[in-house]
Amino acid sequence: MKQISYLVSLFFVANVCLAQEVKFEEYDLDNGLHVILHQDNSAPVVTTSVMYHVGGKDRTEGRTGFAHFFEHLLFEGTKNIERGKWFEIVSANGGRNNANTTNDRTYYYETFPSNNLQLGLWMESERLLHPVIDQKGVDTQNEVVKEEKRLRYDNSPYGQFLFAIQENLFKVHPYKDPNIGYMKDLDAATLEDVIAYNKKYYNPNNAVLVVAGDFKTDTAKSMITDYFGDIPRGPEVVRNYPKEEPITQEIKAVKYDANIQIPASLVAYRTPGFKERDSYVLNLISTYLSDGKSSKLYKKMVDEQKQALQVGAFNIGQEDYSMYVVFALPVGETSLETLVSEMEEEVAKVRDELISENDFQKLQNKMENDFVNSNSSVEGIANSLARNYMLYGDTNLINTEIDIYRSITREEIMEVAKKYLGKNQRVVIDYLPETANAN
Structure with missing residues (x-):
C-alpha cells in the first residue's frame, strides 16, 4: 500500500510540475x-x-x-x-x-x-x-x-x-x-x-x-x-471596524425556519481571516473531516452509524474573521445532542492526535489535484487574479498558493485545531422547524 501511495504522490507532483504557470x-x-x-x-x-x-x-x-x-x-x-x-x-x-x-x-x-x-x-x-x-x-x-x-x-x-x-x-x-x-x-x-x-x-x-x-x-x-485614465481618483477608504472579544465559553442558540421539517445541528467557531496561514490549515481540516464519502464525518455518521442524512465541515473564508462550521441533519429519532457529540468526537481527534500519514498524503494529493484543475477558464483566472490582488495583496498567489498547502505539517494541523476548535470556543445552534416554536 505504501508503494501505491508513493506512486500516486509522484503522479500528482508530476501533474503539478506540468501545470502551466499563469x-x-x-x-x-x-x-x-x-x-x-x-x-x-x-x-x-x-x-x-x-x-x-x-x-x-x-x-x-x-x-x-x-x-x-x-x-x-x-x-x-x-x-x-x-x-x-x-x-x-x-x-x-x-x-x-x-x-x-x-x-x-x-x-x-x-x-x-x-x-x-x-x-x-x-x-x-x-x-x-x-x-x-x-x-x-x-x-x-x-x-x-x-x-x-x-x-x-x-x-x-x-x-x-x-x-x-x-x-x-x-x-x-x-x-x-x-x-x-x-x-x-x-x-x-x-x-x-x-x-x-x-x-x-x-x-x-x-x-x-x-x-x-x-x-x-x-x-x-x-x-x-x-x-x-481620466476617471478622477476618489477619497481613500478607511476601515476601522470594532474587534470581537474571544469566545471563551460555549454559546447555545436556537433558530427557527418555517420552510423545513427536518432539524439541523450547527456548530460554529470564529476563525482568522483568510490571509492568515492558520486559515489555510483550517481549509485542510475541513477537507479531512468532510470532503467526500470517505471523509471522517461522512463515513462515520452517514455510512456506518446511520445517524445523519448529511454532515459537513467547511471554513467560510472572510477578510477580517472567518467562520468554521460543522453541521448535520439527523436520521429518524437521532437527537441533535447526539449529532453534536459525534461531530465533537471527530473534531477532538484532530485536536488531540496527529492524523495518519496516509490520510495526510491523501490531503496533499487532493490539494495538488485541485490546483491542477483550478483556473481552467479565462473567467476563473480573471476572478482569481482580481481576488488575490484585492483581498490578499499578492496577485501571484494564483501560482504559489499551492506551496502554502505543501508546507503544512501534521503537527500544524493538530496545533491549529487545538487553537481554534475548542468546545469553549464554539456556538451550538439548534436549527429547528417553525412548528417546534409553536409547540
Whole structure:
C-alpha cells in the first residue's frame, strides 16, 4: 500500500510540475486603478472584470445591504447606456456577464468574443464614471432585492443557516449582519444616502481591472488608458471596524425556519481571516473531516452509524474573521445532542492526535489535484487574479498558493485545531422547524 501511495504522490507532483504557470502583467494608472493583464490566445474570448473593495461589511448601523444593493443598481444604466439595456447589449454582441457580492468585495465581469474587448472596457468604464443613480432606479432595484431575499432566504429551506451563524458568532463586527442587509434599512435609505455610498466606494483607487484572454497587450493598454485614465481618483477608504472579544465559553442558540421539517445541528467557531496561514490549515481540516464519502464525518455518521442524512465541515473564508462550521441533519429519532457529540468526537481527534500519514498524503494529493484543475477558464483566472490582488495583496498567489498547502505539517494541523476548535470556543445552534416554536 505504501508503494501505491508513493506512486500516486509522484503522479500528482508530476501533474503539478506540468501545470502551466499563469503569466500576467500588472500596473497602476495615475488615478489609482490597478490593472492586471493575462494574455491567452488559445481561444477567441476575452473577459473584462472589475472588483471593488466594498462588501456587506461596509455600512453604517441602519444602512445594511448597500453593497449588494449596488450590485444590482449599477446594471440600471449609465449616461450612455439606456436604462434596462445593459444585458441586451451584452447578449446582442455574443457575450455573457454577471456580478456577485460578498461581505468583503463586489465583482463584475463580461466575457465576449475577443473582437469585443473594446465594448467590455467601455461598459465597465461607464459603470464607474457615468452611472445613473436616481429614485426610479433605486425603487426598482429595491423591489428586486426584496424578491431575491424572499426566494433565496425567507422561503428557501435552510435559507437562514448563514444568518444564524453570523448573528451568534459576531456581536460588534459588521459580519454580524447578513450581506443582503435588512429590508427596513433599504426602505429607509434616501437617494442622498445611495449617492454618497457610490461616491465613497466606487472609485478607481478602490478597484482592480482585469483583462484575461485573447487580446494584444499594446492595444489593450491603449484602450484602458482611453476609457479609464481620466476617471478622477476618489477619497481613500478607511476601515476601522470594532474587534470581537474571544469566545471563551460555549454559546447555545436556537433558530427557527418555517420552510423545513427536518432539524439541523450547527456548530460554529470564529476563525482568522483568510490571509492568515492558520486559515489555510483550517481549509485542510475541513477537507479531512468532510470532503467526500470517505471523509471522517461522512463515513462515520452517514455510512456506518446511520445517524445523519448529511454532515459537513467547511471554513467560510472572510477578510477580517472567518467562520468554521460543522453541521448535520439527523436520521429518524437521532437527537441533535447526539449529532453534536459525534461531530465533537471527530473534531477532538484532530485536536488531540496527529492524523495518519496516509490520510495526510491523501490531503496533499487532493490539494495538488485541485490546483491542477483550478483556473481552467479565462473567467476563473480573471476572478482569481482580481481576488488575490484585492483581498490578499499578492496577485501571484494564483501560482504559489499551492506551496502554502505543501508546507503544512501534521503537527500544524493538530496545533491549529487545538487553537481554534475548542468546545469553549464554539456556538451550538439548534436549527429547528417553525412548528417546534409553536409547540
